Each structure stands twice: as structure tokens, then as C-alpha cells.
Amino acid sequence: MLKVKNLSFSVSEKGTDRNILSDISFDVRSGEMLVITGPNGGGKSTLAKVLMGIEKADSGKVILDGTDITNYDIDERAEAGIGFAFQQPPRFKGMTVDKLISLAAGEHKSEAECCSLLSRVGLCAQEYVKREVDNTLSGGEMKRLEIATVLAKPHKLCIFDEPEAGIDLWSFSMLIQQFEEIKKDKEQSLILISHQERIMQMADRVMVIEDGKVAGIGKREDILPQLMKQGPSCCSYLKRLEDM
Numbered sequence: 418m419l420k421v422k423n424l425s426f427s428v429s430e431k432g433t434d435r436n437i438l439s440d441i442s443f444d445v446r447s448g449e450m451l452v453i454t455g456p457n458g459g460g461k462s463t464l465a466k467v468l469m470g471i472e473k474a475d476s477g478k479v480i481l482d483g484t485d486i487t488n489y490d491i492d493e494r495a496e497a498g499i500g501f502a503f504q505q506p507p508r509f510k511g512m513t514v515d516k517l518i519s520l521a522a523g524e525h526k527s528e529a530e531c532c533s534l535l536s537r538v539g540l541c542a543q544e545y546v547k548r549e550v551d552n553t554l555s556g557g558e559m560k561r562l563e564i565a566t567v568l569a570k571p572h573k574l575c576i577f578d579e580p581e582a583g584i585d586l587w588s589f590s591m592l593i594q595q596f597e598e599i600k601k602d603k604e605q606s607l608i609l610i611s612h613q614e615r616i617m618q619m620a621d622r623v624m625v626i627e628d629g630k631v632a633g634i635g636k637r638e639d640i641l642p643q644l645m646k647q648g649p650s651c652c653s654y655l656k657r658l659e660d661m
């Protein structure tokens with residue numbers, strides 16, 4: 418359903434170009450959960466931003482369900498069916514939680530519907546539904562609200578960038594449950610960027626991004642042991658995962 422072909426992205430630093438993503442190709446199948454992992458600074462979040470149209474690739478193609486969306490902007494990609502939850506969600510002063518959820522859903526959501534969504538991500542709904550989405554919300558609250566906005570309507574493809582970051586153990590279990598339900602329904606495809614072994618263990622396939630390149634992609638049961646066998650950087654990376 419998603420085909421990514423030879424995607425490259427660079428930034429200009431002090432007059433010279435620096436490659437952040439180099440020739441990335443992969444696909445995501447219908448109803449599949451692909452987990453993207455790899456060392457810090459490898460390019461995972463940048464890849465997610467390029468897929469969502471927040472950053473523009475220098476070259477390459479993105480095809481969604483047979484439609485070339487390479488030149489689509491962020492709104493057009495959302496319209497085409499891609500949902501995205503940022504690693505660090507933006508705050509919107511003056512916007513209330515229920516308004517934000519209705520905006521994300523593309524239709525008015527009643528207070529009861531907002532409460533039900535918030536409960537799915539472990540937020541005590543009554544306390545939050547009329548709160549402002551400003552810096553009075555904690556990092557973990559913002560993160561869960563952001564995830565609720567993606568869950569607010571069905572997408573063809575949902576991209577979650579480190580959904581586990583800053584989330585407490587209890588809410589994390591609820592999130593895992595949400596991902597399991599999406600996976601079971603097979604209606605939506607999922608890309609999860611994660612360092613969490615529990616999330617990787619749910620994946621149909623795992624892709625490792627290192628130094629802006631695809632260092633490996635395959636079935637979870639093939640890729641995780643393979644990561645261990647590879648060079649010292651991969652070994653130490655996996656060791657850190659085991660320690661989490």
C-alpha cells in the first residue's frame with residue numbers, strides 16, 4: 418500500500434550539503450505493522466517527516482495505494498489517508514482538547530466521544546476535555562493526546578514517532594493495546610518508530626535505519642537475531658534495548 422523508492426534528503430550546513438537520508442527504499446503492506454528502529458540520529462524521524470510531507474525529499478518517490486504522492490504537501494497527504502503523531506507534539510495555545518480532537522477527526526466529536534478517545538490513551542477524560550493544549554499539559558499528557566488525535570479517525574497509514582517516549586508504564590500498556598487492536602483489524606497499516614523491544618516484538622517486519630540508510634529490513638524473527646550478529650554498533654544498540 419505504501420511504496421518508498423530511492424528517497425534522499427539533505428540539509429545545508431555552513432554552505433555544504435549533508436545527507437540525512439540516502440537512497441531509502443521499502444514498502445509497507447496493507448494491514449502491516451512495520452517498526453523502524455536504529456541508533457539515535459540515524460534518520461528515523463526525518464524519514465517520518467518526509468513521508469508526512471513536513472520535509473521535502475531531494476529525490477525519490479512515495480506511492481500510496483498506487484497514487485504518486487511525492488509532490489503532495491502535508492494537508493494533501495493527510496487527505497490521502499496518512500495520520501502522523503510527532504515525536505515531540507506541538508502545542509496550540511487557545512485550542513481546547515475537544516476542539517483539537519474534532520479537527521483531527523474532520524468532524525464534530527461530542528464530549529462523550531472525546532472522553533472515550535482520551536480514555537483509550539489513559540487520560541482521565543473529564544479532567545482533560547476542556548483543557549487548553551498549551552504548556553500547562555505535561556510532556557506525557559501531550560504525547561497521549563497526540564496519539565488520541567491520530568486514533569480519532571481511520572487512516573490508510575498511521576505513523577507514530579516514538580509513541581513510548583515519556584509515557585508511564587500504565588499508559589504504555591494501554592497504548593500497546595491500541596496498536597494490537599489496529600493490527601488485529603488489518604484495516605490500517607502502521608509505521609511505528611521505536612526503541613522499545615515490546616513494540617518491536619509486535620511488528621510484522623522491522624526496518625533498521627542507520628546513518629540515513631536502510632541497514633536491514635525483514636521479518637521481526639529474522640531481523641532481531643540478525644541485528645545481534647552484526648558489527649559492534651548493532652550489538653551495543655541491541656544490548657541497550659535488552660536493558661530497557
Ligand SMILES: Nc1ncnc2c1ncn2[C@@H]1O[C@H](COP(=O)(O)OP(=O)(O)OP(=O)(O)O)[C@@H](O)[C@H]1O
Pocket residue numbers: 428437455456457458459460461462463464
Ligand atoms: N533540519 C535539519 N538540519 C540539520 N540537521 C538535521 C535536520 N534534521 C535532522 N538533522 C540531523 O539528521 C540526523 C537524523 O536526525 P533524526 O531526528 O531523523 O534521527 P533519529 O533516528 O530520529 O534519532 P532519535 O533516535 O534520536 O530520535 C541527526 O544527526 C540530526 O541532527
